[in-house]
Every structure is written in structure tokens, then in C-alpha cells.
Amino acid sequence: RKEVEQDPGPFNVPEGATVAFNCTYSNSASQSFFWYRQDCRKEPKLLMSVYSSGNEDGRFTAQLNRASQYISLLIRDSKLSDSATYLCAVNIRDDKIIFGKGTRLHILP
Amino acid sequence: GAGVSQSPSNKVTEKGKDVELRCDPISGHTALYWYRQSLGQGLEFLIYFQGNSAPDKSGLPSDRFSAERTGGSVSTLTIQRTQQEDSAVYLCASSYYTEAFFGQGTRLTVV
Numbered sequence: 001r002k003e004v005e006q007d008p009g010p011f012n013v014p015e016g017a018t019v020a021f022n023c024t025y026s027n028s029a030s031q032s033f034f035w036y037r038q039d040c041r042k043e044p045k046l047l048m049s050v051y052s053s054g055n056e057d058g059r060f061t062a063q064l065n066r067a068s069q070y071i072s073l074l075i076r077d078s079k080l081s082d083s084a085t086y087l088c089a090v091n092i093r094d095d096k097i098i099f100g101k102g103t104r105l106h107i108l109p
Numbered sequence: 110g111a112g113v114s115q116s117p118s119n120k121v122t123e124k125g126k127d128v129e130l131r132c133d134p135i136s137g138h139t140a141l142y143w144y145r146q147s148l149g150q151g152l153e154f155l156i157y158f159q160g161n162s163a164p165d166k167s168g169l170p171s172d173r174f175s176a177e178r179t180g181g182s183v184s185t186l187t188i189q190r191t192q193q194e195d196s197a198v199y200l201c202a203s204s205y206y207t208e209a210f211f212g213q214g215t216r217l218t219v220v
Contacts, residue, residue, distance in 0.1 A: 008151065034208050043200055043211035044152070087152065089209065095140045095159065097202075097209045101151030 001026045004090050006100035014108050017078055021103045023088030024070045032091035033071045035062055037084045038102060044087055047073075075105075083107045111135060115201050115212035122191055122219055130186045130215045134203030141184050142209065143176055144200045152200070158184060191219045 006023045013019045025033075033050035048055065050062040050071045061074040071090075075082055085102040092098055114133040122128050134141050143155040154168040158178045169175070173191075178184040188195055196219045202209040 032207065041198075043213050045211070046208045049208060085151075091204075091206075095204060095206050096157055096165070097140070097142070097204055099144070099152050099154070 003027060003092060003098045004088060004100040006088055006103050008101060008103060010104040010106050012106045012108055013078055015078060015080055018074065018076045019078055019105065020072055020074045021086060021105075022070050022072050023090075023100050024068075025088075025090045025092075025098075026069070027090070027092045028066075028069060030069075030090045030092050032097075033062075033064055034089040034091075034097075035060075035071070035073050036087040036089060036099070038087060039084050044099075047086070078107050080107050080109060113201055113203055113210050113212035115199075115215050117215060118213065119216045120218070122217070124193060124219055125190055127187065127189045128191055128217065130188075130199050130201075130217070132184045132186070132201030132203075132212060134182065134184070134201070135205075135210055136182075138203035138205045138210075139181065140204045140209070141178060142202045142204075143184070143186050144202070145197045146200060146214075147197045155186070155199075188217075191217075193219045195219050 035047045036044040037047045038044040054063040059076045063072045087102040088100045116131045141158040145153045157165040173189045176186045198214040200214045202211045
């Protein structure tokens, strides 16, 4: 099993819809979790950290499920500008972060 | 600037030549990562440094690829005898027990 796995997509979603992605991780000792956004031909940038209690930033909600070893990202009222690749990242140990391959999201007008 | 700096931003080289890519991480960041990304593909892990040591070099695709880090800071990724399949964006990231920050990458084109 890969250390961090994501569905590569693409997810094609109409504007205004709600979309959710999951990311599974294999190491139960993982400590920190993140979602990144990568636009075409750009470097990944931190979207939000994922806290144990879950966290929300505007239309974006991130949650952690330690029992099932996955994190999720929910985007409500999706905008055309949300089209991007979303990568999850997990700090597995000793300050080593592992990235998933990313999930491509296309918001359709 | 305080971000991760990579140079050059673009590099065109002839097949068979050697290239060196440089990464200057955020000051104080002990972890440094190199990734490769081909057009339309996901991040491909190459190597991870903790300080000057590389506890995980499992992603280096062949012995033509090597990397070093000196002084716990700057890292150089060297590709010897470049091949066309080496053409990609090479991304460097650094972290210190929290999120990782990426440089803008070096776009390598082997012709």
C-alpha cells in the first residue's frame, strides 16, 4: 500500500456544486496533515492544514478521520477558479512529508 | 525573499550533457525534498534530506541522478548524461516540522 493515496480524477463538477475528495494514508503514527492546491504550471501551495477537530476556511472544510486513516477536503459552492489539482500531504515521521499524486478538479460553467 | 529559491528557472540542454539544479531552502528548514513533475502528471518523489543526510533516496530514477546538500542549507541535484525523458519540472521544497514550502521549480528541457 502506498503511503499516501488519492484518486487522480479528474472530477468534473458543475459550478455551484459541492465536491469532496479523500486521501488515505498508511502510517497510523502520522502527525500532521495538509491540503495543497496546484495550478497549471505552478508550484503547489498550501491550501489548509488539517486539524484533529476539523477546520473550515470559507467554502473549504478539511477533516481528519484517524480511525480510518484518511483526510478529506470539501468544497462548497464551487467556483470556476477552484479548478486545479489538489494534493494531500502527510507528515509521517521525523519531519518527513509525503505528498499524494493529486486529484484534478475541473469546475464546469 | 524568505521563500524557497530555485535556479535556474529554465534550462535547455543537449542530450548527453550534465546539468546542475540548485535549491536554496527557507533558512532554518532542516528537511529538503526534490520532486519531478512531467506535464500533466503528479509529483514524483526523488530524494529527501534531513540536514545534510539523505535518509531516503529511493525516488532517484537511475544512477545518472545524484543530489547533495551542504551546510544543512543549499542543495544541488545533478543529472549526468541527460536524456530526453529527463525533461520535466524539478521542484524543491523545504520544511521544519510543519507544512512544506515549494520553490517555483526548474523547467528542464533536453533537446
